[in-house]
Amino acid sequence: MQSPSIRVLILAIALPVTAPAQADQTGQRLKEAKLTLVEAIQKGVKEAESEGGAAVPFKAEFEIDKGKAVFSIDLAQGNKTLNVVLDASDGSVVEKETEDGDHTALTAACKVSLSKAIDAALAKTKGHAMEATLRLAAGKPVIDVVVFDGKATSTLCVDGVAAAVIAGKAAEVTSPQGGEEKKWTDVFHTTPDEFTSTGRSTFMILEPGYRLTFQGKEGSKTVDLVISVMGETKKVDGVETRVVEERESADGQLVEVSRNYFAISKKTGSVFYFGEDVDMYKDGKVHSHEGAWLAGQNGARAGVFMPGIALLGARFYQEIAPDVAMDRAEIISLSETVDTPAGKFERVMKYEETTPLEKGKEYKWFAPGVGLIQDADLKLVKIEK
Numbered sequence: 001m002q003s004p005s006i007r008v009l010i011l012a013i014a015l016p017v018t019a020p021a022q023a024d025q026t027g028q029r030l031k032e033a034k035l036t037l038v039e040a041i042q043k044g045v046k047e048a049e050s051e052g053g054a055a056v057p058f059k060a061e062f063e064i065d066k067g068k069a070v071f072s073i074d075l076a077q078g079n080k081t082l083n084v085v086l087d088a089s090d091g092s093v094v095e096k097e098t099e100d101g102d103h104t105a106l107t108a109a110c111k112v113s114l115s116k117a118i119d120a121a122l123a124k125t126k127g128h129a130m131e132a133t134l135r136l137a138a139g140k141p142v143i144d145v146v147v148f149d150g151k152a153t154s155t156l157c158v159d160g161v162a163a164a165v166i167a168g169k170a171a172e173v174t175s176p177q178g179g180e181e182k183k184w185t186d187v188f189h190t191t192p193d194e195f196t197s198t199g200r201s202t203f204m205i206l207e208p209g210y211r212l213t214f215q216g217k218e219g220s221k222t223v224d225l226v227i228s229v230m231g232e233t234k235k236v237d238g239v240e241t242r243v244v245e246e247r248e249s250a251d252g253q254l255v256e257v258s259r260n261y262f263a264i265s266k267k268t269g270s271v272f273y274f275g276e277d278v279d280m281y282k283d284g285k286v287h288s289h290e291g292a293w294l295a296g297q298n299g300a301r302a303g304v305f306m307p308g309i310a311l312l313g314a315r316f317y318q319e320i321a322p323d324v325a326m327d328r329a330e331i332i333s334l335s336e337t338v339d340t341p342a343g344k345f346e347r348v349m350k351y352e353e354t355t356p357l358e359k360g361k362e363y364k365w366f367a368p369g370v371g372l373i374q375d376a377d378l379k380l381v382k383i384e385k
Helices: 020-032 037-052 104-109 114-122
Strands: 056-065 068-077 080-087 093-100 128-137 140-148 153-159 199-201 204-206 211-218 221-236 239-250 253-265 271-282 285-288 301-306 315-317 328-340 343-355 358-367 371-375 378-384
Touching (some): 037 056, 037 080, 037 093, 037 114, 056 114, 068 104, 104 128, 114 128, 114 140, 114 153, 199 253, 204 253, 204 371, 211 371, 221 253, 301 315, 328 358, 328 371, 328 378
Antiparallel strands (some): 056 128, 068 080, 080 093, 128 140, 140 153, 211 221, 211 378, 239 253, 253 271, 271 285, 271 301, 315 328, 343 358, 358 371, 371 378
């Protein structure tokens, strides 16, 4: 896998959307404005800080409201959203309003300010910035910047980690199988103090000493997989996580050892995945660490590995490490019956796992009170508590 910085593409997609008459009017009003969008954002931040402390802007736009040209700035302030509206002619405050809406997870994922994104966009195309909006695309933070050149608008998309212009709104994530993209939850509103490193949910157990052993065929090789909940913890992105080790071998030869980091939300019972350290083996020696990632580094964030309440049809990202690990799961059944060497299980939950990074899909099955009982063709052969 390549790093995000290596894979950044310096491209821009121009999308004409403004009709000529409207463009002329908008252009004239922009010329009359005494503030740029960047200056409006800076003033909005100062107003927010005077209102209630640090705030992070995630959307800013120039608009005509009841005939008046204004800048509207939305800022994340704690678990609330503050909207500051400024008169474009003199920068005075027209309105300030606090609303419900926690955008802290969204803003925490982005390492680039709206102002810096606007500067990057204007370096690629000349004109006036009209709008900047932070969003997530397949777990990646991106900022859409709308630029008006006097005749039409174009939208440029800026990487929220690398601050480089990339493909714009036309480059929304598409399904690996083609067709319309499904919606996946990739923003989770949590705080570090809500987690515990020990416990259990209906379909997953994080108790030291718990071990599951699997066996099956992959091609002509016999594969063994041992998943062990360790007595160790590791702090990742400010959260004390439980270490879960996976050891996989093929025909008796070790091929992979990964140390995975999980924690359970005390509020929801959901198990969150905070990353993994990976050793890939070849001929008995470590030859790579492919797939390793940690929440809080290089734009990566924790995903939900196992929801506290399983809902049929739920779709969510398990890993959110741009360009490295972007696994996501969809619950496609809650009523499976599965036979394994370790026993027969009923009321089994079935996952379909995909990733926007490559084509294909895999399946996993989880039994209540046990956890994983089948991973693709590998079936549970032993439970140790």
